[in-house]
Amino acid sequence: MFLNSITLVLQEILEAALLISVLLALTQSFPKMKRWIILGIFLGVVGAYLFGAYIGSISEWFDYVGQEIVSASMQLSISVLVALIAFLLNPARARVYSTVMLSTICPVLVMLSITREGAEIFLYLQGNMTNSVYTRSVLAGSAIGTGIGISIGVVLFYLLTGLSSKSYWVVSTVVLALIGGNMAAQAILLLTQADWITYSAQLWDSSAVLTEQSLTGRLLYSLVGYEATPSIVQGVGYLSVALLILICGLTTKIKYIEKRRQRHAQ
Amino acid sequence: MRSIRTFLILTVIATLILFNFIAAIQGYRSSMAEAEQLFDQQMFNTAMLIANLPLEQNTTDFSHSGDIAFQIWKDGKIAASSSNAPVSAIAELTPGYGYINFSGYRWRALAYFDLRQNLWVTLAERSDIRYLLAENVILESVIPLLIGIPLVGLLIWLIVNQGLMPLTQLSKQLREKKAEDLTPLSEMELRPELVQITRSVNSLIERLRSTLEREKRFTADAAHEMRTPISALKVQLHNIAEEVPADSQSLIQLRAGVERMQHLVEQLLVLYRSTPEQLAENSRLLDLYTLAQDVMAEQYYLFESKNQSIELVGDHCTINGNDIALTTLLKNLLSNASKYTPESGQIKISVKKQQQRVRLTVEDSGPGVPEALRNRIFDRFYRGAHQSDRNILGCGLGLTIVQHILVLLGATITVSNSRFPTGSAFIIDFSEAKKADAS
Numbered sequence: 001m002f003l004n005s006i007t008l009v010l011q012e013i014l015e016a017a018l019l020i021s022v023l024l025a026l027t028q029s030f031p032k033m034k035r036w037i038i039l040g041i042f043l044g045v046v047g048a049y050l051f052g053a054y055i056g057s058i059s060e061w062f063d064y065v066g067q068e069i070v071s072a073s074m075q076l077s078i079s080v081l082v083a084l085i086a087f088l089l090n091p092a093r094a095r096v097y098s099t100v101m102l103s104t105i106c107p108v109l110v111m112l113s114i115t116r117e118g119a120e121i122f123l124y125l126q127g128n129m130t131n132s133v134y135t136r137s138v139l140a141g142s143a144i145g146t147g148i149g150i151s152i153g154v155v156l157f158y159l160l161t162g163l164s165s166k167s168y169w170v171v172s173t174v175v176l177a178l179i180g181g182n183m184a185a186q187a188i189l190l191l192t193q194a195d196w197i198t199y200s201a202q203l204w205d206s207s208a209v210l211t212e213q214s215l216t217g218r219l220l221y222s223l224v225g226y227e228a229t230p231s232i233v234q235g236v237g238y239l240s241v242a243l244l245i246l247i248c249g250l251t252t253k254i255k256y257i258e259k260r261r262q263r264h265a266q
Numbered sequence: 267m268r269s270i271r272t273f274l275i276l277t278v279i280a281t282l283i284l285f286n287f288i289a290a291i292q293g294y295r296s297s298m299a300e301a302e303q304l305f306d307q308q309m310f311n312t313a314m315l316i317a318n319l320p321l322e323q324n325t326t327d328f329s330h331s332g333d334i335a336f337q338i339w340k341d342g343k344i345a346a347s348s349s350n351a352p353v354s355a356i357a358e359l360t361p362g363y364g365y366i367n368f369s370g371y372r373w374r375a376l377a378y379f380d381l382r383q384n385l386w387v388t389l390a391e392r393s394d395i396r397y398l399l400a401e402n403v404i405l406e407s408v409i410p411l412l413i414g415i416p417l418v419g420l421l422i423w424l425i426v427n428q429g430l431m432p433l434t435q436l437s438k439q440l441r442e443k444k445a446e447d448l449t450p451l452s453e454m455e456l457r458p459e460l461v462q463i464t465r466s467v468n469s470l471i472e473r474l475r476s477t478l479e480r481e482k483r484f485t486a487d488a489a490h491e492m493r494t495p496i497s498a499l500k501v502q503l504h505n506i507a508e509e510v511p512a513d514s515q516s517l518i519q520l521r522a523g524v525e526r527m528q529h530l531v532e533q534l535l536v537l538y539r540s541t542p543e544q545l546a547e548n549s550r551l552l553d554l555y556t557l558a559q560d561v562m563a564e565q566y567y568l569f570e571s572k573n574q575s576i577e578l579v580g581d582h583c584t585i586n587g588n589d590i591a592l593t594t595l596l597k598n599l600l601s602n603a604s605k606y607t608p609e610s611g612q613i614k615i616s617v618k619k620q621q622q623r624v625r626l627t628v629e630d631s632g633p634g635v636p637e638a639l640r641n642r643i644f645d646r647f648y649r650g651a652h653q654s655d656r657n658i659l660g661c662g663l664g665l666t667i668v669q670h671i672l673v674l675l676g677a678t679i680t681v682s683n684s685r686f687p688t689g690s691a692f693i694i695d696f697s698e699a700k701k702a703d704a705s
């Protein structure tokens with residue numbers, strides 16, 4: 001139970017911590033943005049509790065696939081908002097965002113992420129704490145998972161802010177692309193389980209090398225969306241969203257650099 | 267802006283958690299494997315013990331706990347077994363360990379052959395209980411680590427705060443240093459890392475002090491050097507006035523020019539003489555109402571010459587300030603009001619206490635200042651936008667001096683419309699002097 005608790009909690013915390021760290025690093029020059037992100041965390045915790053507490057009723061929606069549909073919608077919304085953040089904050093573009101726009105997107109993004117990941121932890125704890133024999137190991141495992149997840153988030157934040165402005169944006173966009181792609185792939189899996197997307201053939205099977213349930217598997221799942229047996233649609237979804245975010249975040253920059261080079265050459 | 271303190275505390279705690287917790291996971295894994303071996307060894311010993319039990323004993327007496335089940339095989343048949351053992355074989359009769367499911371649980375199974383007794387013992391232990399037992403023992407060493415993390419976090423916070431204390435103190439010393447205080451920072455009890463910063467700041471202060479000293483000397487010298495030729499010019503002007511007719515246009519313009527030059531020099535000297543040090547040196551408690559009354563009396567000739575009516579209303583309010591600077595301020599405001607108010611116009615001064623502040627208002631019935639120009643009138647050498655304003659004697663420094671003095675006194679000025687049909691109101695808010703200031 002101890003290791004299971006660590007891996008499950010770490011996976012969920014890490015997904016949210018990565019997103020929050022990148023958002024905090026990207027918006028550190030915006031006044032009061034930290035406050036909005038903290039508000040998003042608070043709303044996310046409340047959302048996670050409500051989602052977990054009413055999971056019975058939610059599951060009954062959409063012909064008893066409510067949980068899958070609601071989770072998938074949240075994940076797809078996260079993908080879209082992450083792409084929007086990459087587009088808006090692209091430093092090469094003229095200031096196309098307004099502070100109001102960012103102050104709305106950031107807390108919503110954080111709230112959705114924490115609601116989804118938090119609800120999973122809530123349900124796991126609720127399910128396992130009923131058996132008092134495991135209480136200690138579940139709590140200790142959850143604490144260790146939370147500690148590692150948040151610590152990785154803190155280290156990532158300072159690593160990002162310590163980078164030079166050029167590589168800082170590129171690395172942040174790559175992390176955003178991984179988060180967006182991961183969320184899209186997870187949403188497709190849930191929609192396939194709910195029969196909203198038809199089942200497609202398996203892209204590969206690497207379960208013999210690394211299972212998803214192992215600690216490394218779960219870590220990679222959180223970091224890059226690793227799956228031992230992904231379907232073709234999941235693969236396509238992952239790549240499309242990740243590419244979209246990379247294009248939103250980086251392309252104009254390349255054009256901009258070229259323009260600057262040309263201007264210098266002249 | 268990223269705080270050094272937050273950076274140090276968060277990264278040190280995060281690194282500590284990462285290494286400790288990963289070490290705990292690694293420790294847990296190897297301890298669990300060790301425990302597994304230990305339990306297996308214990309099973310083996312139990313199997314040896316069972317092999318030596320007298321077979322005649324009633325089998326139902328064996329094992330009451332339910333956690334261990336066994337069978338004794340002799341000549342291919344079960345010779346004895348515990349009450350909780352399954353009917354079929356617990357394990358294949360080949361020596362070694364394995365797993366089996368029965369009675370709704372997963373069991374660790376062992377097949378042991380005893381050469382001396384020539385019999386097989388198959389033994390099973392509930393896997394979940396073995397696991398729980400091992401986990402509980404190992405958690406005993408993990409939980410103190412978890413409880414310790416907040417305490418270590420607190421310690422790190424205290425250590426970082428203590429470590430940054432010299433920096434905090436230096437920053438506090440700089441923050442609390444008044445603008446007029448040009449004494450060097452103390453280098454006593456400084457950490458080696460801060461010595462260079464302090465020396466650089468001290469060298470900067472020293473350079474600033476000598477620059478200010480030079481400027482002060484220059485102002486004093488310039489005052490003397492510029493006043494003397496102007497006085498000589500005035501004497502010569504007086505002599506010329508006796509030789510040429512009084513209505514000579516050239517003489518009138520020459521006199522106006524010399525007066526303008528004298529005014530400009532006086533105003534320039536006032537502007538550069540008022541420094542924070544001078545204001546702080548001669549700062550004392552003053553009754554603003556009485557001061558306004560004195561300046562009004564002194565400047566009365568201005569209003570009389572234009573047949574203007576002037577009125578002072580309000581209460582006796584005390585403020586902390588320098589009387590020379592405040593007199594200059596009032597003189598400039600009143601002469602400004604008189605200059606821009608037409609003949610027979612009205613000027614009103616009021617001194618009133620408002621909450622924790624003392625408000626001085628100078629209103630006139632002149633043309634007023636358009637809203638768009640209200641910020642510009644404080645610029646150096648700015649004169650009114652109309653041609654008529656440019657005919658008024660002045661050099662465009664009066665309101666600049668007013669604002670300069672107000673900044674040094676920590677007071678604020680706003681310009682709005684006066685309560686007369688036309689005209690402007692200059693509203694100045696001073697901090698009221700507290701009793702402690704008097705000391």
